[in-house]
Amino acid sequence: MLTAPALSYMLLSPMLIVFAAAVIGVLIEAFMGRAHRAAVQLTVSIGALLLSLLQLWRIRDLSSTTAAVNSVTIDKAGIFLQATVVILALIAVLLIADQDNFTAQASAIPGSNEEAIALQLKNQQTEIFPLFLFAVAGMMLFPVATDLITLFVALEVFSLPLYLLAGLSRRKRLLSQEAALKYFLLGAYASAFFLFGAAFLYGYAGTISLVGISAAAGSANEVFLLIGIVFVSVGLLFKISAVPFHSWTPDVYQGAPTPITAFMAACTKVAAFGAILRIFYIGFAEAETLWRPIITIIAILTMLLGSVVAIAQRDVKRMLAYSSIAHAGFLLSGVVALNKEGLAASLFYLMAYGLTTLAAFGIIGLVRDSSGEVTDLNRWIGLGKKSPVVGAVFAFLLLSFAGIPLTSGFIGKFAIFSAAYQSGNIALVVTGVLASAIAAFFYIRVIIMVFFTDPVNDSVSIIIPSVKSRISITVATVISAVIGVAPSLLLNVAENFSTFIK
């Protein structure tokens, strides 16, 4: 006799709301007239995210390992990570709502008559909203999933929509489609590694739950565990763009529509790091002698490569892509720390980094000439003189990336390196500080170009941002500034929420 599994809907409601909204979004696409579709879709998305945030607030003190049988664990850290994803998604959706970043008709061949007509009719691909919501829901599931199959499903649920979204840019469509293809092929490749690793973990432990894997320590075949850990790590490290699994990042960040890049850069990192933290802190905690050395090496390589290559970039989106790689390295230090401080610091860092990233890409979306966004750094020269406010905000965000005191980036780095130091990883800390110094070099180089060099041509202008982008960039920048000056506001919360339960 089968009994229906018990689900605690209250704990799952934040995710269920977003999933439901995504499905409703699909229905709207199918049945609603074109005229008001975009507005309705945006309303549904924002409403769902706000509702989800409200639910997260209501369940903030609850926890359970059996929220959905044994597949989902809702705990403090899980709730914090979900809230981070939702907050960042709320800011990102406002950027995404600026429709002129997206192609009028994705199926039309670039440069064809069909495309021209679609542009003329002011068609809009409103499918981006349901796709976006599916991605958000997947990202919320990823860090709370506690067995291998749920992890895999969540991974695919948030990845597949992103592959599609990456290909929907309005301008430079060939580049955008190429980004989608690369992202898809490499992402699927990484997923295959993940799944293969998962199979061997299952073979090792005889169960697919993370707790079971941790409990099997010492009693089973170590080779299976080794293969499992390595291949699962490959899948996860790909998502956070750690070296040597980072090569997709610059290409995809450059090719994808800028609001999608913003969303991807901020939220994917949160979700993927959430999952990594949970997997390594719970599932692989007993096997730390196996993975700690390699993750340390990867963290060092990632920090250094990200920082060094960023210097040589000529495109601002690629530069931020490498900066995101470098930040992945800093965040990996928090994973290696393997202590409560490391977890708290990672939570803080993810929120701070996400906000800064969203705002920075938001600004990139404003710098344009007649043919669309201008991402060539040489054409950014002297931009700060033309538009001091935008220049100043961008400079502030770069300083935050660089980790200059009184910015959230500084506090994040400080917290994460202290945690790494406490766990005895001095090499990591030294490399980290060194990489920060190198990184500061290129952030400051950009600030110099923007502010202290005379403009060479006047074809680039900063468009007046729409109300939506303005709200989005302002909110992200202001929160980022506030947690830089008064970090204890968020640090305390992160500290309180830094517990995984088994």
Next chain:
Amino acid sequence: MAIANYLYLSAILFTIGAIGVVVRRNSIVVFMCIELMLNAANLAFVTFARINSNLEGQVVAFFTMVVAACEVVVGLAIIVTIYRSRRSASVDDASLLKR
């Protein structure tokens, strides 16, 4: 036949897939290689289900098939679009984004 042989087969299939992705140019074939890798993983899951004598691995296999099917939908959509714009399915042609 020893059950470990299924694992070897799975590993061989996975390796063939992994190498195929690196050496083949046609994006459809590359994609098929990835599917091969997923199926190799599936085989491993089922084999381990047998070894561990529980059903979890088999359940996973079904999930994987569904997910793989979704991946096919998305993947083919992307590949077809890019084929229509470029008149080429070679992954090497799509290399404008670099450095």
Next chain:
Amino acid sequence: MQTSENLLWLIALPLFSSAILLLAGKRANSWGHIMGTIVSASTFTIGVVEFFAMQGRAEESRAVTQKLFTWISVGSFNVDASLLLDQLSICFVLLITGVGTLIHVYSIAYMSHDLDRRRFFAYLNLFIAAMLLLVLGDSYLNLYVGWEGVGLASYLLIGFWNQKPAYATAAKKAFVANRVGDVGLSLAIMIAFATFGDVSFSGMKENIDQASSTQLTAIGLMLLLAACGKSAQFPLQSWLGDAMAGPTPVSALIHAATMVTAGVYLITRSNFVFDEAPVAQLMVLIIGGVTLLFGAIIGTAKDDIKKALAASTMSQIGYMILATGLGPIGYAFAIMHLLTHGFFKASMFLGAGSVMHGMKDEVNMRKYGGIGKFMPITALTFGLGYLAIIGVPPFAGFYSKDKIIETAFNEGGIKGLALGLATLLGAMITAFYMTRVVILTFFGNERWGHKDEPHESPALMLIPIGLLSVGSVASGYLLSRGESLVHWLEPVVNPLKEHHKELLPPIVVSLMTLAVVVIGISIAVLKYRGDQLDKAPEKVSILTKAARRDLFQDDFNEATLMRPGQSLVKNLLNIDYLLIDGLVRAVGGVSISTGNKLRTLQNGYVRSYALMMVIGALALIATIWAVTA
């Protein structure tokens, strides 16, 4: 400890003023400089009030604090944003605001033709705020905020005339050289946090015996690195000369009197670390000794009057750093020299600015000559500063520098002898190059090659210079009378109760110093009397050539670090070295070239990305195997 509500105003006033000046834009052009100056003067007033209030209190309750807010509070880690005003910081507050105000006044006239004078004052105010935060912070983290702030202000001011590319480059070089030092400071903070769980001065001082000597040595060395970056000490000294691209008041305020001495402050403030870490302390001595000679030698060959003075600053700070390395007794003398140096060097820089003002911004001393009779007041004040720096009694430098030389000799043994001789030699070279500067500028034949006679500067410039020269005459006597400064600083630096042993009586040291000074002067007079050419002679000894090239500091950096980096990238087109030369350019060059090399890995082909992933996965397996097997 007592609290005071006034400390915040010291920082807030100039900070607000700076913000207003920057935000108000052109509207503030007519009154911006006046507001900036008034604000600076009011901070000085607050400083003086606080000083007298402090003097009125008993010795053990002189320090006051003000807690602003809790900055970071996570678990056991707690950093308050708090200010601390004690006997050490009040010295700096008075110096910064006092000299700062005079320089504000001076700049009103000096910058009067500059369209961007308002912005200049905004940056000056910003600098004052950041520098005050640096010396008032009660923990290393708060100090760090000010430390970065003065770096930023310095960068903005050096590059103030950034329309000239060379100036902008100099600004970048200074900024990035400072960043190298900053890495040291942030590492020191992290090690301190890991060791003590606390980064406040008082907390660390109380628990100093918790730390092992290795940890303390590491903290000490990192702090020293930070000090080297900020105070232009060997091997991070190369930016100071280039920083002279900034307007002269900036050179006087930031690159002579205040910011560059932050390293001395840092070491003195961290006395409790260095006293327990003999290795680090020895390194301090070595760095100080090397730099004081290094700077002095460079100073002998510079024809640019500001660069000659900059080299001299480097050398004088070398004296201070050396003094801080001498342990408890040395700190007070380091601070004393810092204060007197603040007066006489600022007065000389402003004098140089006055000369430039009268000479159409000419900085080459070979094109001066005989200016003394056209600019008598400038010549007189410069002369007083000159007498002070070479240490002629009873001018300020005599009291402070002799104390350092004497304490160096009193170290005893080989170490004492080496340090003593180095400081003596430094004194002789100082006398030589300063005499050279004075002769080339104010005496001899007129070599400026155009008809316009130099004119004396306006009163608004001369009054600050005059007041500073009063300081360079009297400050030494006032500070050393009855060892007043030494006693004043005692609670902060804990000097040993038994007084240091005297190997040589003070009078002997003074006579020796005077003797070498006279030798130095005589050589200079013999060499530079009579008519000079308006060009530097070509046929000179190797030593002079070396000195002219800054003892190969840039060449060394270039040869060891930059060339290999460059050869790496020769085959890659379009490499523009966007930033800075010297050591930093080397680091940057290597990074850029490595970056470019690595960039080629990103060839755009999906298949090679996939290959990279496979190789990565295999490497991971291999690594684990190697680690566990």
